[in-house]
Amino acid sequence: MHKQYPSPLVLDIFPELDNLSPFVHPRTRLSYRWLNSSQIIELAEKSLNQLVQLDIDQVIVAESGAMPFAKVCQWLSKKKGLNLHWYSIKVPRDIHDFLEPTIQYGLKQTVNEWKISENFDQTPVGFGARAEINPGMMGEVCLPPLSSELNALLESKYFETPSLSLMEALRTAPKNPSHERLSSLTRESDLSKILAKPFIYFDEYIDSGKTLFQTIRFLNLFAEKLDFKLFSYMTKLPKSQVSDYSTSLFTAETEFDAYKIGVYPFENRVDWIGYFYFTQPGLYKRISVSELALEIASIGGNCDSSLLKNQSGKYIEIVNWPDLTSTVKSNCTIPVVADYISQHHVQQYGFFLLEKISRGSTPTSEFFFQLFDMYGPVWSPMPDDYHFNYWETFEKSRPQLESALSNPTVQELYERIRRALVCEVAALCESRRADLNHSLTLELEKKYMNVNFEKFVDISMELNAKTLVWVEDKSPELIPVARQPQAPVNFTWLSFGAHAGTHVDAPYYLYNEKWTSDQIPLSRMMGKCQVLDLTHVDRVIEVEDLKKLDIRQKKIFLKTKNSYDPLVEFHHKHVVLSVPAAEYLVNLGMETVGYDYQTFEQGGSNDVHRAFLKESVTLLDNLRLADAEAKEYFLMCLPVKVTGIDAAPARAVLFEMM
Numbered sequence: 081m082h083k084q085y086p087s088p089l090v091l092d093i094f095p096e097l098d099n100l101s102p103f104v105h106p107r108t109r110l111s112y113r114w115l116n117s118s119q120i121i122e123l124a125e126k127s128l129n130q131l132v133q134l135d136i137d138q139v140i141v142a143e144s145g146a147m148p149f150a151k152v153c154q155w156l157s158k159k160k161g162l163n164l165h166w167y168s169i170k171v172p173r174d175i176h177d178f179l180e181p182t183i184q185y186g187l188k189q190t191v192n193e194w195k196i197s198e199n200f201d202q203t204p205v206g207f208g209a210r211a212e213i214n215p216g217m218m219g220e221v222c223l224p225p226l227s228s229e230l231n232a233l234l235e236s237k238y239f240e241t242p243s244l245s246l247m248e249a250l251r252t253a254p255k256n257p258s259h260e261r262l263s264s265l266t267r268e269s270d271l272s273k274i275l276a277k278p279f280i281y282f283d284e285y286i287d288s289g290k291t292l293f294q295t296i297r298f299l300n301l302f303a304e305k306l307d308f309k310l311f312s313y314m315t316k317l318p319k320s321q322v323s324d325y326s327t328s329l330f331t332a333e334t335e336f337d338a339y340k341i342g343v344y345p346f347e348n349r350v351d352w353i354g355y356f357y358f359t360q361p362g363l364y365k366r367i368s369v370s371e372l373a374l375e376i377a378s379i380g381g382n383c384d385s386s387l388l389k390n391q392s393g394k395y396i397e398i399v400n401w402p403d404l405t406s407t408v409k410s411n412c413t414i415p416v417v418a419d420y421i422s423q424h425h426v427q428q429y430g431f432f433l434l435e436k437i438s439r440g441s442t443p444t445s446e447f448f449f450q451l452f453d454m455y456g457p458v459w460s461p462m463p464d465d466y467h468f469n470y471w472e473t474f475e476k477s478r479p480q481l482e483s484a485l486s487n488p489t490v491q492e493l494y495e496r497i498r499r500a501l502v503c504e505v506a507a508l509c510e511s512r513r514a515d516l517n518h519s520l521t522l523e524l525e526k527k528y529m530n531v532n533f534e535k536f537v538d539i540s541m542e543l544n545a546k547t548l549v550w551v552e553d554k555s556p557e558l559i560p561v562a563r564q565p566q567a568p569v570n571f572t573w574l575s576f577g578a579h580a581g582t583h584v585d586a587p588y589y590l591y592n593e594k595w596t597s598d599q600i601p602l603s604r605m606m607g608k609c610q611v612l613d614l615t616h617v618d619r620v621i622e623v624e625d626l627k628k629l630d631i632r633q634k635k636i637f638l639k640t641k642n643s644y645d646p647l648v649e650f651h652h653k654h655v656v657l658s659v660p661a662a663e664y665l666v667n668l669g670m671e672t673v674g675y676d677y678q679t680f681e682q683g684g685s686n687d688v689h690r691a692f693l694k695e696s697v698t699l700l701d702n703l704r705l706a707d708a709e710a711k712e713y714f715l716m717c718l719p720v721k722v723t724g725i726d727a728a729p730a731r732a733v734l735f736e737m738m
Contacts, residue, residue, distance in 0.1 A: 090504045093427045094451065097351075100343060100458045102420050103466070108336060112461055115342030117523040123329060123341075124152040127313065128160075130327045131280060134309045137163055138279040141196065142295065143170035144356070145347040146284040149313060152520060153282075154196060159528050167194040167274060170357055171295040172364065179298075181364035183266070186302060191270045266302045275303040284344060285460065286315040286328070313344060314460075339461040347459055350450040351509035352516050358443045367443050369513075373506035376444065376499050398489055401426060407480050412473040417457060417466050421473065426481070428452040429474050431501070433485050434494045444502055451505070511601065518603030525607065530738035531714040537734045539637070539674075539703045541647075543581035548647040550678050553577045578727035579678075584719040585699035589726035590690055597728035598721050604672045604698040605717040609635035609734070613710035614655070617641075621657045623664045635715055636665070637674035637734075639705040645677075656681050662691035672715075674700035674732070700732060708734055 104111050115123070131139065131153070141150040147168060157164045172178045266272055286292055292310075300306060310326035319331045330338040338344075350356050355368040405423045412418035429452050435445035452474075457466040474481075484490070525531065541547065547556050556576035563570055578597070579585070584605070587594030610633040614621055617640060640655040657680045665673060673692060678701060680688040692699055700717065713734035720728045 087504060090501070090508060093424045093431075094455075094505060094508060095424065097349075097455060099420075099455060103416060103457060103462050105339075105461055106463065108339075110340075112339050112343050114345040117519045119342050120149065120152060120345075120520065121156075121523050121527065123313075124149060124156055127311070127329050128153050128156050128162075130329065131157075131164070131282075131311055132162065134280055134311065134327065136278045136280050136309060137165060138274065138277055139164055139166050139282050139311075140274070140279050140308075141166065141168040142281065142283040142291070143168050144353045145349070146282060146313070147196070147353055148346045148349075148516070148520075149284060149344070150282055151196065152524070155524060156528075159524075166196040167279075168196050169194070169271075169295070169299075170366070171291070171298045172357070172359055173291055173294065175294045175298055177361070178359050178364050181359075181362055182298065183262075183301065185364050186271045186298075187266060187269045189270065191273065194271065194274060262301045263304070267304075269302060272302045275299055275306060278307040278309075280311050281308050282311050284313045284347065286310070286312040286317070314338060336461070343458070343461060348450075348454045348456075350447070350454055351512045354510070354513050356446060356450045358446045360441060365443075367447075369447070369506045369509050372443055372447055373503045376502045379499065398487070398493065399430070399484055404430075404477075404481060404484055408473060408477040411476045412469060414466060414469045417469045417473070420457060421470070425452070425455055428455060430481065430485055433478070433482055434491070435498075437482065437486060438491060438494065447502070447506075451509075514601055514603055518601065518607070521603075521607060525714065529608070529714065532736040532738045535736040537708045537713070539705055539708055539732045539734055540582040540730070541702045541704055543576070543729065547576075547581050548650060548678070549577065549580050550684075551650050552684075553580065556580050576729075578722070578725055578729070579701065581729055582700070582702045582704075582732055583727045583729050584717070585689065585693065585701060585727050586725070587693040587696045590686060590693050594693070594696060596724050597719055597726065598723045600698055600719070602718070604635070605719065605730075606715060607635060608712055608737075609633050609637065609672070609715040610712050611637045611639050611705060611708045611710050611734070614638055614640045615643075617655055619653070619655060621655065621661050623658070623661050626661055626664055631668060633712060634670055635672040635674075636670060637700070637703060637705060637708070638676065639708060639710065640676055642675075642677040643703075643705040650678070652682070657688050659687050659691055662688045666691060666695050666697060670697055672698040672700065674703045674705075676703045676705045678702055700730070703732060712737055 100114060101111060127149075139150070139154075141147060150166065150168075154164070154166045157166075172182060175182065281292070281296070283292065296306065296308075308325075310328075312326075312328045314330040314335065315326075315328040316332050316335070317328070319333055346352060350369070354370070355366055358365050358367050401423050405421070405426045408426055409418045409421050412421060428448070432445055432448035432452055435442060435448055439445065453471075456470040459467055543556060545556055545558060549555055554575075554577065557574070559573040559575065561571045561573045562568075584597055584600065586597040586600055588596040588599075610631065612626075612629050612631065614625060614629075617625055621638065621640070638657070642651075642654050645651055645654065654677045657675070662680070680699075680701075689699065714737060715732070715734060717730050717732040719730040722728050
């Protein structure tokens with residue numbers, strides 16, 4: 081997906097999420113804050129210690145809100161050398177309505193596809209084509225009937241006051257013919273192979289227990305007998321009811337102690353999770369945010385972000401948003417929720433309705449609804465009634481909103497901006513997910529990667545009047561405006577091009593719609609990197625040269641003979657990179673590529689730059705890599721925050737890893 085900086089319309093309607101601080105808890109009379117990255121890692125360590133005590137090496141994570149926290153736990157388990165195998169699964173809450181496609185989903189995924197990626201920046205892969213059972217073989221597809229004992233438990237107050245007795249009853253319930261028939265069709269699936277061994281079921285919250293119950297009931301179809309234990313970040317069960325086959329970081333007694341530390345931040349965060357599930361009768365599918373944008377962009381039409389900038393005023397003007405917002409707020413029955421609802425919530429719901437009106441139920445309408453829901457009042461620690469009332473308020477207001485948005489002028493405008501809108505909103509979500517991953521990665525690396533900040537290699541070029549620049553550029557000027565003792569201070573005026581000395585090239589250098597230098601995520605400029613030794617290449621680095629290297633990082637620096645050039649004059653026969661080699665690196669998923677000369681290519685063609693920058697790969701030019709060894713380092717490179725331009729000078733330093 082091409083990276084795009086959001087238009088003012090998108091940033092206004094989808095601002096940074098703050099659905100916690102506006103509320104005071106009605107019981108404690110306290111307001112709360114989110115857990116920060118350091119606290120998340122500390123709690124993940126405690127969680128991992130509890131997981132280890134369960135003495136099981138398979139962990140099945142309940143998607144989707146548990147996934148970011150589970151990934152931190154997974155990273156820690158790998159760092160500590162623990163032999164834990166991590167998988168993920170999602171079972172719809174309304175499993176009865178989507179049983180057949182969910183079974184097909186379970187049958188199609190391979191063991192590798194169930195596995196959680198060990199990289200923070202990777203979402204789970206979609207399911208592939210595998211063995212498929214004919215729906216006719218299933219007969220009337222439905223979950224096997226429950227025993228009278230289980231039915232009695234379900235009809236009790238279980239879903240208001242959780243009780244693990246229900247799980248125990250489900251665990252020991254005898255199989256009935258309907259169950260056996262469905263199980264016989266699933267036994268050769270890879271999911272069955274996973275479930276044949278003991279596992280830990282990992283979830284963020286076990287509250288009512290309904291989702292947990294339905295998930296385990298579904299998994300029973302894929303196993304002769306389930307042998308599992310439960311782990312949750314928080315359960316509403318009192319500690320006395322947490323049995324020997326379950327454990328939780330926080331229980332009913334410590335719930336509000338947990339909130340004082342910080343609130344679990346990942347619930348409902350489709351932007352941070354990076355994907356969502358789209359369900360329809362006969363369809364159950366995981367859709368990544370980036371893939372949705374690619375699909376929309378491929379349809380045809382205008383996907384240029386400048387279109388949104390030009391049309392945003394019209395979108396705001398042709399709909400009476402203030403009146404619609406007043407209507408919605410008047411339908412709200414909980415005062416604190418009514419106070420919270422703002423115009424951007426109405427506009428978020430408006431995008432969902434516009435998509436529904438024009439195309440019915442689509443992945444895009446589900447994406448917009450997921451975003452609208454994400455901005456609703458936080459579920460925990462606030463009362464569930466707040467979020468339910470938020471839903472009910474908009475549902476009650478839907479006729480008035482649909483009437484306003486069904487106007488042909490509004491529909492025509494939506495069609496014009498739809499592709500650009502979806503692409504930009506998706507890019508915004510991906511950018512926020514990258515920022516989260518970067519924050520977590522930095523904290524983890526700071527704590528576990530053992531960076532030696534006392535030992536480093538400065539790979540920056542000196543910047544002065546003698547600095548070698550591109551043949552058509554002016555040399556830098558350092559003008560002494562004032563000097564002591566004649567003046568009270570020393571003051572220098574700097575004058576040089578944005579591409580002088582060591583600098584960061586922004587995609588805006590070649591593409592108007594892409595990041596300027598101040599918009600490049602700092603995650604591209606910090607973290608683990610790798611110096612690649614290409615000093616044996618005389619003229620052109622080709623794909624075959626790169627294939628011989630063990631490239632392990634997404635931030636790489638190409639060390640060539642250029643690093644030993646004294647840079648007295650521009651060397652027209654410097655070592656260059658071929659366009660196919662650049663495309664090869666792009667396809668490997670490189671985020672940042674550094675080079676040891678003014679340009680990657682000969683003659684100023686910019687073909688290599690174009691190969692990188694069209695995919696928003698961050699480029700570092702004019703590096704001095706002579707003293708850097710071919711190994712992994714920790715990069716710290718901060719470009720000067722000059723706004724709205726194509727490049728920026730930077731100080732780049734490689735720190736040793738211990």
